[in-house]
Amino acid sequence: MIPQIQNMTSLEKRFDVSIAGEINLDLILYGLAEVIPVEREILATDFRCTLGGSSSIVAHNLASLGVSVGFTTRLGKDEFGRIALERMAESGADLSEVVYAEDSTSTGVTVLLHHGVKRRILTYPGTMSGMSRADLNFDYLASARHFHLSSLFLQKALAPDLPALFRDLKQAGLTISLDTNDDPENEWGGVLNEVLPYVDLLLPNADEVRRIARRDTVEEALLALSSRVPCIAAKCGPAGALLQTGGKLTRIPPIQVTPIDTIGAGDSFDAGFLYGYARGADPLDCATAGNITGALSTLRPGGTEAFRDAAFRDSFLHQHNFPFAIREQDCTIVP
Ligand SMILES: Nc1ncnc2c1ncn2[C@@H]1O[C@H](COP(=O)(O)OP(=O)(O)OP(=O)(O)O)[C@@H](O)[C@H]1O
Ligand SMILES: [Mg+2]
Numbered sequence: 590m591i592p593q594i595q596n597m598t599s600l601e602k603r604f605d606v607s608i609a610g611e612i613n614l615d616l617i618l619y620g621l622a623e624v625i626p627v628e629r630e631i632l633a634t635d636f637r638c639t640l641g642g643s644s645s646i647v648a649h650n651l652a653s654l655g656v657s658v659g660f661t662t663r664l665g666k667d668e669f670g671r672i673a674l675e676r677m678a679e680s681g682a683d684l685s686e687v688v689y690a691e692d693s694t695s696t697g698v699t700v701l702l703h704h705g706v707k708r709r710i711l712t713y714p715g716t717m718s719g720m721s722r723a724d725l726n727f728d729y730l731a732s733a734r735h736f737h738l739s740s741l742f743l744q745k746a747l748a749p750d751l752p753a754l755f756r757d758l759k760q761a762g763l764t765i766s767l768d769t770n771d772d773p774e775n776e777w778g779g780v781l782n783e784v785l786p787y788v789d790l791l792l793p794n795a796d797e798v799r800r801i802a803r804r805d806t807v808e809e810a811l812l813a814l815s816s817r818v819p820c821i822a823a824k825c826g827p828a829g830a831l832l833q834t835g836g837k838l839t840r841i842p843p844i845q846v847t848p849i850d851t852i853g854a855g856d857s858f859d860a861g862f863l864y865g866y867a868r869g870a871d872p873l874d875c876a877t878a879g880n881i882t883g884a885l886s887t888l889r890p891g892g893t894e895a896f897r898d899a900a901f902r903d904s905f906l907h908q909h910n911f912p913f914a915i916r917e918q919d920c921t922i923v924p
């Protein structure tokens with residue numbers, strides 16, 4: 590069993606982490622050719638239906654690690670929404686503030702087509718882009734010590750209210766983390782610049798951080814952003830992660846695994862990092878924990894399956910000395 594988080598502050602607050610964001614199912618087809626002709630029946634070699642959506646993967650995996658999580662979202666009144674919520678409930682996350690769309694909009698869905706290492710990601714946003722501040726109970730979100738937001742650019746209705754929401758949560762004493770994920774419009778501006786001053790922890794991938802900072806290299810991007818965000822962990826896939834804390838850049842080596850599916854590895858990294866962050870661990874240990882949970886995710890389909898299988902999850906975590914994995918001696922400080 591993974592040790593539970595126990596300290597004074599967690600006893601005073603209802604949750605360790607609150608998360609507001611999208612939930613959907615991922616329908617994953619494996620073994621497809623990269624070129625897909627139209628008007629033909631194309632056969633996949635395997636299929637999985639998993640809990641998807643960056644926000645819900647983070648919430649599910651964080652709760653599976655034993656962190657107390659309050660998750661709020663906006664669902665459609667449809668079967669896919671029902672199944673996604675059931676999967677989420679299995680993790681132990683609190684779902685008491687989930688709301689339903691009044692109209693006939695259905696819950697979002699993502700179809701992933703795997704072509705060997707490359708993949709196509711087709712998303713119908715559905716109810717996820719309609720979630721607004723009116724759907725959120727501020728006191729519920731503020732009843733945690735930390736607030737996390739994923740998929741900034743998919744939160745269309747919420748975006749205009751995010752700067753004020755972040756400001757109010759900070760005033761209520763919470764720390765805030767943000768994983769922008771991709772900007773489908775590739776603009777990387779707008780509300781992002783307004784929310785960054787309130788962000789304590791930024792969790793982009795290597796490509797995203799370059800786009801956010803408009804720099805050619807990850808290292809330049811991290812340095813440029815370091816004056817605006819105190820802690821940034823850039824996820825670098827098989828290369829592990831880069832951690833920028835103030836002027837200090839540290840490379841954190843990956844866990845050696847043979848991935849079968851990297852969907853949701855970034856969200857799983859976030860969950861491991863936040864596990865450490867919620868218990869006040871050093872950012873280096875948090876990033877080390879993130880590398881372990883990111884690697885774990887790659888060993889099963891989708892972003893949550895490796896965490897749903899408790900025996901498999903706990904055995905992998907135990908093998909890698911999670912959560913007490915302090916690998917400072919392996920980390921290289923980049924001058
Ligand atoms: N091949 C791999 N070997 C070891 N670890 C990996 C591998 N791929 C991913 N990881 C781990 O998962 C983390 C996140 O992966 P990645 O860089 O793909 O994030 P991402 O692009 O944000 O993913 P997502 O598709 O979930 O948004 C990495 O920082 C690393 O810790
Ligand atoms: Mg990501």
